[in-house]
Amino acid sequence: MVATTDMVEENEIELASTPTANLGTILIIEDDPRMQKVLRRIFLEEHYAVAVAGDGQTGLDLFRSVRPLAVVLDLILPRISGRELCQTFKSLSNETPIIVLSAISEVVDKVLLLELGADDYVTKPFSPRELTARIQAAIRRQRKPSGSNVFRFGECEIDFKSMTARRSGTPVVLTAHEFKLLKFFTDNVDRVLTRELLLNEVWGYNAYPTTRTVDNQILKLRQKLEPDPANPKHLLTIYGAGYKFVP
Template identity: 80%
Template sequence: MTMDIETSEYVLDPAPAQPENLGTILVIEDDPRMQKVLRKIFVDERYAVVVAGDGHTGLELFRSERPIAVVLDLILPGISGRELCQTLKSISSQTPVIILSAISEVVDKVLLLELGADDYVTKPYSPRELMARVQAAIRRQRKPPVASTFRFGSCEVDFKSMTAWRSGTPVVLTAHEFKLLKFFTENLHRVLTREVLLNEVWGYNAYPTTRTVDNQILKLRQKLETDPATPKHLLTIYGAGYKFVP
């Protein structure tokens, strides 16, 4: 507080600027204790948080708040998490939905993804893991769309039809090789660690080893590089990871 000498009036100093939040995350969870934990996790990372304790309220908040991501518990009163996930995606397919689930069976995880979930976290989970998954889902949603056809060197790849050619000759790539290559084309000239590739391409629950990354990149080089022993596009950055140069 300061005082104006001429008028003898006190003038309040302007309040310090508050950091702008990064967007609103909708948490749909019926356990009050977990609501408090989840709110703290996201508020600490500068997100605004709205919380719903049941499916109907969650749906109303989704429509009114337009969140940048949803964290959704599977077991809810009113509307089941599965049904709600489908409904949310039908309203806004671009909004990431991350499921919280105690289910560990592979068939149920596949079902969740088929319902439209962008990711799932199996309970119990660490706050760091959950935050990483939510932020990764938000980043994927915000990435500018990549053209269906990508050309580099003597290669041409059509990600939509999953076809590839080198020097005009068809090249057979597996679905996972297409996925890895697409991630590289979305991150041109960026050094990608093996851990980033494992998380973003294989997924957190796949549990492959870093050697898996090396082997698949070796196969891509053999199929797409003119001289796989001295690659010009899929480059190794020793001590760091890999970089793609078109």
């Protein structure tokens, strides 16, 4: 559920209090109260907690105290500029993704921000779907482990590089799309994934099947990989929210 507050005041921190808001905190540094409200709603609906700052100094203070999962950063801010903040954040915590959100669209500014350490750049006006996808992609890149392409869980062994799968030592035939969906789950272990997010990330921005398409694909994965598909242990349904993968 989205918090009931109608407006986030400048420099206010607001953390979602719902049980599903367990994915970490997104820090929004934006001086426009209307834009604060829009961004807050977008990330609360994706089950993140949200902290909001209306100026650069407050943003820096919140960054140090909240330790956010990612930062959405405006460039033009009171007290400390977005450019300076970006560089400071990366010196304090290089692994924290920073997505710059600004009306400035010149290529030179984008290049400068990337050189200062920003992980991505989204130009206003923006699509909420694109912004959340960019944030989630940046978070995944930071979390992605290096090493083997083989992923093991339960009785299953999945080699994503060779696109082969086994359950209890017996080969299992998965389609290319089933490998893609399973890879997304294994990259997001224990995270609740909405059907809409799965459609965006696995099926792509230009394809708009119904959410039932997701349910049918997961049903097929369960039939191939779960010991008891009717009572899954790994590909779990989180009622009212989506799905979660548990190794």
